[in-house]
Amino acid sequence: MEPEPENVDLSVLDPRRDGARWDRMVENVAARAIEQRRLRLRAVRRGAIAAVMAIAAALAVWFGAPKRDPVTHRSGDLLEWAVRDVEPSEVLGLGGNDGR
Amino acid sequence: MPAAPPVAELVARARRGESSAFDQLVRRHLRAAFAVALAVLGRPADAEDVAQEAFVAALERLDDCREPARFSGWLLQIVRNRALHALAKRKLRDPSDHVIELGREPVVGDVVLRAHLLVALAKLSPVQREVVLLHDLDGWTHAEIAEALELSEVNCRQHLFTARRALRAELAHEEVHHGTGT
Helix, strand or coil, X not given: CXXXXXXXXXXXXXXXXCHHHHHHHHHHHHHHHHHHHHHHHHHHHHHHHHHHHHHHHHHHXXXXXXXXXXXXXXXXXXXXXXXXXXXXXXXXXXXHHHHC | CCCCCCHHHHHHHHHCCCHHHHHHHHHHHHHHHHHHHHHHHXXXXXXXXXXXXXXXXXXXXXXXXXXXXXXXXXXXXXXXXXXXXXXXXXXXXXXXXXXXXXXXXXXXXXXXXXXXXXXXXXXXXXXXXXXXXXXXCCCCCHHHHHHHHCCCHHHHHXXXXXXXXXXXXXXXXXXXXXXXCC
């Protein structure tokens, strides 16, 4: 293989040629990165706290809600009618006057 | 002088919030970020902007870097993606999108050399531009470039060889046709 050609002088493209400007650029990037990261971590922390509080509130509502009685809240008369032998006239009586 | 800490250690310290680690990471990698952005965008001013923005974005989500020892490759991928995005936006704004136009303004000295170099670089393939800029501008070794760009070292050497030869030919051609401008 042919020998590798020598380096091409690309120094005119080097942003570090202006040392003071380069230092400012480095400091600026580092400072912005630190600040953005701080804000991001804070947002994540707040999001986590909000999520924990929302879960706690949901659990409190769930366990604090009054327990429902199964079926017995329905009309006792109807239930009775369903399980016993009831005369049709008695059923009509269930609806009061409108039943007729 | 104490040896520079390995990049994985700097990443770990930066994750813990040490500001000096951020500073060292930026100082060590910003020029490489600029080189990759320049390889995509072809304009130094645009490349500086994109390199800085991409670096800030990368450091902000440093926890996403799963292999701290390969921070360079991870960072350069973010820079490349951002530069490609910026290039697409630039082409939408200006479909003619020349990297630089010689002969429009009187240019002298370094400025003309810089313009010739940018024109010559624009004629290389994207990977050749990245390899030659990382090697000859930022002083990366073949091993470092190969790891960051996911190439073999042989491949990297070939790209550098071709890129340098093409650059020299192009620069010689520009000198004959445009002079040095001094």
